[in-house]
Amino acid sequence: MNTTEATVSRQLKQVEDYFQFDIFETIGRNKRLTKMGGIIANKLGMRLDGLEDIVNGLSSDLDQAENTxxxxxxxxxxxxxxxxxxxxxxxxxxxxxxxxxxxxxxxxxxxxxxxxxxxxxxxxxxxxxxxxDDLRLVIPRKWINSAKCAEDWAKTCDTYPYAQYSADLPYFDHFRSMYGLSNMGRCTYSCENWNLIRGRVEKQLNWSLIPSIFLAATVKHKHRDIVIYRLKRPLAPxxxxxxxxxxxxxxxxxxxxxxxxxxxxxxxxxxxxxx
Incomplete structure (x- = not known):
């Protein structure tokens, strides 16, 4: 076990010092457990058996995970x-x-x-x-002109093409109604992927209404090519x-x-x- 006799003796003495009574007795050149030592050994054995069960359970759980x-x-x-x-x-x-x-x-x-x-x-x-999916108005920066908010910019949105997620979602109808618009620009791109729609805005091709969750990375990196406005009230979340x-x-x-x-x-x- 790569352990000297002196080291073992010292460790046994440390165990006895910890429990503050004799755990081993010497018989000739051998050591054996005292009655109290036997009780402690049984108690610790039960604890270690439980620990072994836990380790085995974790190993089994890991094996199951790897095969699932x-x-x-x-x-x-x-x-x-x-x-x-x-x-x-x-x-x-x-x-x-x-x-x-x-x-x-x-x-x-x-x-x-x-x-x-x-x-x-x-x-x-x-x-x-x-x-x-709390929507935001997302616009290429070069299209902002002097607008300071969504309501300002909505007045000019009929000049620019927009991209939509799906014609089945009434987002743009609600947007038109919210800001009292008689006309809007035409839809030139439709795709059921918010990341691709955001990419269209970043490339200065469309404006759109995009859930804020898909804009978090853009905000984090302070994208210079787009402007994001909060709408004056939630739009069909x-x-x-x-x-x-x-x-x-x-x-x-x-x-x-x-x-x-x-x-x-x-x-x-x-x-x-x-x-």
Whole structure:
């Protein structure tokens, strides 16, 4: 054991000093436990057996994590926001799905984690509101002219083309109504990916209405080519929910994944939204 006799004797003496009574007795050249030493050894043995069970359980849990595939379903930009940087021993399968398809797979229990604006009533999942798509008016800086707020700029928006997420979402109809506009510019780009729409604005091609959560990186880096305005009141905000399969929540490694997703959401824009 690469330990000298003197070292062992010193360690045994330290044990006796700690418990403050004789634990060993010498019989000839041998040592054996005293009655009290036997009691302590049994007690410690029970504790160590429990510790061994914990270690074995953790090892088993880790082995299970390494052999488990976790399917996460959501839209592409949401996966990029919430799932691309998850650290885990599990095998992650990121599934690019629209909201309806994500909700359908949740109902069929074919996902371990799903993120969607659709509400799915299922006892087999725990649900948490992940974020609200609070919209902001986002404009190429070169189109601002002398506008100081969203209301100022809305008066000139019919001059410029906009990009929309989906014609099915009434965001621009609500925007027109909110600011009493008779006309708006034409839509020249439609895509169900907020990151691509933000890219269009950054390239000075369109203005748009974009959820603040997908602008956090832009704000953090103080992008010089766009201006972000808060609207005078919330514009049809939608809640996005994350669904975690309930049967896996007892697993520490799965709870760790869920924690990483919950913490992945950046803080929203502050009250001063002009850049």
């Amino acid at each position: 595939e976790i399917r996460i379903g959501a839209r592409e930009e949401i996966l990029a926001l919430c799932a691309n940087r998850i650290k885990t021993q599990c095998r992650l399968k990121l599934m690019l799905l629209d909201g309806a398809a994500t909700a359908d797979l949740i109902r069929r229990q074919a996902l371990e984690i799903g993120i969607t604006a659709s509400e799915c009533e299922s006892y087999n999942y725990t649900r948490k509101c992940l974020f609200v 939608r809640k996005f929910y994350v669904y975690f399969k309930r049967s896996l929540m007892a697993k520490k490694w799965f709870r760790d994944i869920s924690s990483q997703i919950n913490k992945s959401i950046p803080t929203g824009l502050n009250d001063n939204c002009f850049f």
